[in-house]
Amino acid sequence: MKLWMLPLLMVGYSDAARILAFFPLATKSHHYVFRPVMAALGNRGHEVVYYTGYPYEGTVPKGIQQVDLSKELPDYHSTINLMDLVYSSIIKDLQTLYGFSFVLTPFILESPKVQKLIHSDEKFDAVLSESYFIQEYISAFIHKFNAVGIDIVSLGDSGWMNELAGLPDNPAYQVDFKSELTQNMNFWQRVYNMYVYAVTTIGGYYYMSEMERFVDQYFNYTGHESRPPFMQLLSNRSLILVNYHNVVGYPVPKPPHRKDVAGVTITPRKPLPKKMQTLMDEAVNGVIYFSLGSNVNVSHPANRKVIDAFMKVFKTLPQNILMKWESATYEGQLPKNVHLEKWYPQQDVLAHKNTVLFITHGGYLSLLEAVHFGVPVIGLPFFGDQAKNFRFAEEAGIGKMLRLAEINYDNVSRMVKEILSNKTYKEEMARRSKIFRDRAVEPLDEAVFWIEHVIKYPDVLKPTATSLSFIQLHLIDVMLFIIAVFLGVVIIAWKSIKVLFRVFNKKTMHKKEKRS
Numbered sequence: 001m002k003l004w005m006l007p008l009l010m011v012g013y014s015d016a017a018r019i020l021a022f023f024p025l026a027t028k029s030h031h032y033v034f035r036p037v038m039a040a041l042g043n044r045g046h047e048v049v050y051y052t053g054y055p056y057e058g059t060v061p062k063g064i065q066q067v068d069l070s071k072e073l074p075d076y077h078s079t080i081n082l083m084d085l086v087y088s089s090i091i092k093d094l095q096t097l098y099g100f101s102f103v104l105t106p107f108i109l110e111s112p113k114v115q116k117l118i119h120s121d122e123k124f125d126a127v128l129s130e131s132y133f134i135q136e137y138i139s140a141f142i143h144k145f146n147a148v149g150i151d152i153v154s155l156g157d158s159g160w161m162n163e164l165a166g167l168p169d170n171p172a173y174q175v176d177f178k179s180e181l182t183q184n185m186n187f188w189q190r191v192y193n194m195y196v197y198a199v200t201t202i203g204g205y206y207y208m209s210e211m212e213r214f215v216d217q218y219f220n221y222t223g224h225e226s227r228p229p230f231m232q233l234l235s236n237r238s239l240i241l242v243n244y245h246n247v248v249g250y251p252v253p254k255p256p257h258r259k260d261v262a263g264v265t266i267t268p269r270k271p272l273p274k275k276m277q278t279l280m281d282e283a284v285n286g287v288i289y290f291s292l293g294s295n296v297n298v299s300h301p302a303n304r305k306v307i308d309a310f311m312k313v314f315k316t317l318p319q320n321i322l323m324k325w326e327s328a329t330y331e332g333q334l335p336k337n338v339h340l341e342k343w344y345p346q347q348d349v350l351a352h353k354n355t356v357l358f359i360t361h362g363g364y365l366s367l368l369e370a371v372h373f374g375v376p377v378i379g380l381p382f383f384g385d386q387a388k389n390f391r392f393a394e395e396a397g398i399g400k401m402l403r404l405a406e407i408n409y410d411n412v413s414r415m416v417k418e419i420l421s422n423k424t425y426k427e428e429m430a431r432r433s434k435i436f437r438d439r440a441v442e443p444l445d446e447a448v449f450w451i452e453h454v455i456k457y458p459d460v461l462k463p464t465a466t467s468l469s470f471i472q473l474h475l476i477d478v479m480l481f482i483i484a485v486f487l488g489v490v491i492i493a494w495k496s497i498k499v500l501f502r503v504f505n506k507k508t509m510h511k512k513e514k515r516s
Helices: 003-010 030-045 090-110 110-119 136-144 158-162 187-218 230-234 272-283 301-314 347-352 364-373 386-396 410-422 423-437 444-454 476-515
Strands: 017-024 047-052 064-068 126-129 149-153 240-243 259-262 287-291 319-324 339-342 356-362 377-379 397-403
Touching: 003 347, 017 136, 030 047, 030 126, 030 364, 030 444, 047 110, 047 136, 047 230, 047 287, 090 110, 090 187, 110 364, 126 410, 126 444, 136 149, 136 187, 136 230, 149 444, 158 187, 240 444, 259 444, 272 319, 287 347, 301 410, 301 423, 347 356, 356 410, 364 377, 364 423, 377 386, 377 410, 386 397, 397 410, 397 476
Parallel strands: 017 047, 017 126, 047 064, 126 149, 149 240, 240 259, 287 319, 287 356, 319 339, 356 377, 377 397
Antiparallel strands: none
């Protein structure tokens, strides 16, 4: 943090605020974004009431009162098959995501703990949520508690979030997280991107009728009759904190109440376990770290073909390989240089000077961490934003992408050797790491500052665009008026020409009759 920013950060919200943090989904990687912000608020003296479907396993940080919803909700993995998203269409992606939400939302809102909250007399100064990710019904809490609305968005390239924030995407160069494109598009890619934009926008508005039904059905608290129209309530946000940075993506236009805070998940370094520390210190040829995140079970028998291809390649390499492996056993002969663990302290592994390559599923948090620590990457995308993230990584020259259907010994061997032997990947990663770390303010400090700022001055950042209807925001009424005027002019002109033509014909005929 720069010294000149200290006075800015010291001028925080002087009184402790009471904040409702409502994050009911058990999406682990998303909570990794929320929790540092909540812990920092707690350390500043604020009271955070955390409703969650993914509770802390150990000690709950200071200032956070946890309300565990996990035992009242169905198993997350039983309601959505992540593999259905691997090669699905944009329309199917929306159907699957909102279908999952519509299955889970009644369980959340019928929970006795949530119903008690809805009908309580509690007071909150702000509502912190991820409502712009298939949980738009949470907006009703803002009206219920007459509180400041603050959203945290885990994915930066979200067309639907931009729509609700009052600055819709321009599909000529902006890409949604579901779109496997870069900003450098040819004509046909722009056609496809326009299609993705249209489906995302139309689909978002289409599914809001169901979200509004949930609000009408479950949020029948005293005074709910004064609740504004749902779409107006949905755009009522004083602040949107986005897990995004243009060095791990592209520079894009932003509304004033959007603040990018990618890096809030980067934690202070901790010592590695002794055995792991020794293994990495003694790896004279370097270490390759292999992890496909929290949602993909690498050790599942269905993934055996993929794992076998990598194991055959790893066996030929001089590097040590640290592989996240969920099962307690490994069927077959494990290469001597491969080490399996159910869990690795990922940031501490990436921070080690001997880590030379990170093989990942391509989630944005993992890509951010790789950039922060300057480690080149190979991506094996499964779903969501992962393929788009690695289209960017390839274009930026910091890594390569390998499709699941393309995984075999030859392709894996070629790609691993390319990254390890070509110094340009490491050099570009090091350059981007310097840019990513070069901040006027640490991202966590910035997130806390803006939260305290909008609690004190709720609407100071919010643009007028958030209060406009879809028709007004997209100037549909203006365009229809211009089209109507243009058509009116054309019709009048056409009729005038026809009248003039008839008059001219009559005069011509009259002259001919006189001559005859």
